[in-house]
Amino acid sequence: MAQHGDKVAYVTLSVGANDILLNCVSPAGTLDAACLNSKSQSMAKNLAQIAGTLRKAGADNTQFVGSTYHNPFLAAWLQGAPGQQAAKESAPLLTAANAGITQVYKSTGFKVADVAGAFSSDDFTTQVNMPGAGEVPANVAKICQLTWACTKQDPHPNAEGHKAIAGTFAAQLANTDTPGEDTSPTPTPTPSEPATPEPGEDTEPNDPTTNGDLAETGGSSSTPVLAGAGLAVVAVGAAAIYFARKRRTSEES
Numbered sequence: 211m212a213q214h215g216d217k218v219a220y221v222t223l224s225v226g227a228n229d230i231l232l233n234c235v236s237p238a239g240t241l242d243a244a245c246l247n248s249k250s251q252s253m254a255k256n257l258a259q260i261a262g263t264l265r266k267a268g269a270d271n272t273q274f275v276g277s278t279y280h281n282p283f284l285a286a287w288l289q290g291a292p293g294q295q296a297a298k299e300s301a302p303l304l305t306a307a308n309a310g311i312t313q314v315y316k317s318t319g320f321k322v323a324d325v326a327g328a329f330s331s332d333d334f335t336t337q338v339n340m341p342g343a344g345e346v347p348a349n350v351a352k353i354c355q356l357t358w359a360c361t362k363q364d365p366h367p368n369a370e371g372h373k374a375i376a377g378t379f380a381a382q383l384a385n386t387d388t389p390g391e392d393t394s395p396t397p398t399p400t401p402s403e404p405a406t407p408e409p410g411e412d413t414e415p416n417d418p419t420t421n422g423d424l425a426e427t428g429g430s431s432s433t434p435v436l437a438g439a440g441l442a443v444v445a446v447g448a449a450a451i452y453f454a455r456k457r458r459t460s461e462e463s
Contacts, residue, residue: 211267221264222379223276223320226311229253231365254310261318275382276315276322277375278308280329282357282365287350288343297350301332321385323378329356329371 211218229252234245265274283300286293308326315322326332329352336348343354356371358364367375 211264215267215272216269218268218272220383221268221272221274222323222383223261223264223274224279224325224375225260225276226253226257227279227307229256230307250307250310253307254314257311257314258318261314261320265319273383273386274318274320275379276311276320277378278311278322278324278326279304280325280353280357280367280371281331281349282353282359284331284350284353285357285359285363287346288354288360298334301334301349305332321382323375323382325375325378328374328378329353 211221229249230245233249261274261276268274281300281304283304284297286300287297304326312322314320330336330348331352333348337345338348338351340346340351340354354360356374357367
């Protein structure tokens with residue numbers, strides 16, 4: 211890009227989650243609070259460096275878009291009351307991480323593809339009838355519909371999920387407005403503030419199976435760890451702005 215930036219029209223970026231997921235999640239799906247606190251700082255620093263370097267290498271008409279993340283831990287809902295509690299407690303963790311990611315992107319001139327919103331990640335209120343599971347929240351139905359989390363214990367999107375993600379990027383790329391810098395703190399909604407489903411949104415999920423390692427994140431042993439990790443992940447937002455500003459200042463000096 212440094213050599214051919216004027217020929218690059220679009221740059222899309224989904225990066226950062228592995229800093230946490232590959233280091234702070236046990237095989238059973240529990241989250242380590244101390245690890246989250248440490249990796250949140252490195253994630254913010256790394257993302258600011260990557261996004262800032264890419265943005266600098268592009269041309270004035272290059273469009274940059276980065277994504278937030280869906281919440282695969284919602285699949286724990288299918289494991290009964292303990293899993294439902296764990297799923298609820300995972301939501302503010304991912305929301306806080308996404309707030310930090312969003313702040314980094316905005317501070318480095320990226321637009322933001324709201325993948326979390328496309329997956330209805332915070333909507334515990336809207337109820338959906340899911341074959342094999344009965345009434346479940348919309349965000350649980352979406353995670354089962356758009357990822358392999360409920361069938362293969364794999365948090366990655368399936369073909370339908372990749373299509374939904376591509377749609378969020380396409381919507382931002384179609385908007386030719388230059389993203390304004392926004393360094394104000396991003397509010398962190400709680401699961402009690404559900405997202406409003408889009409008109410005509412398809413909430414009919416794939417038929418899930420309810421056994422597997424990922425679903426065991428709902429075990430009672432995971433719940434205290436999930437709750438404790440919430441405060442650690444909130445630090446991502448503040449760290450993101452710090453590193454983005456620091457990098458910009460050093461480049462201008």
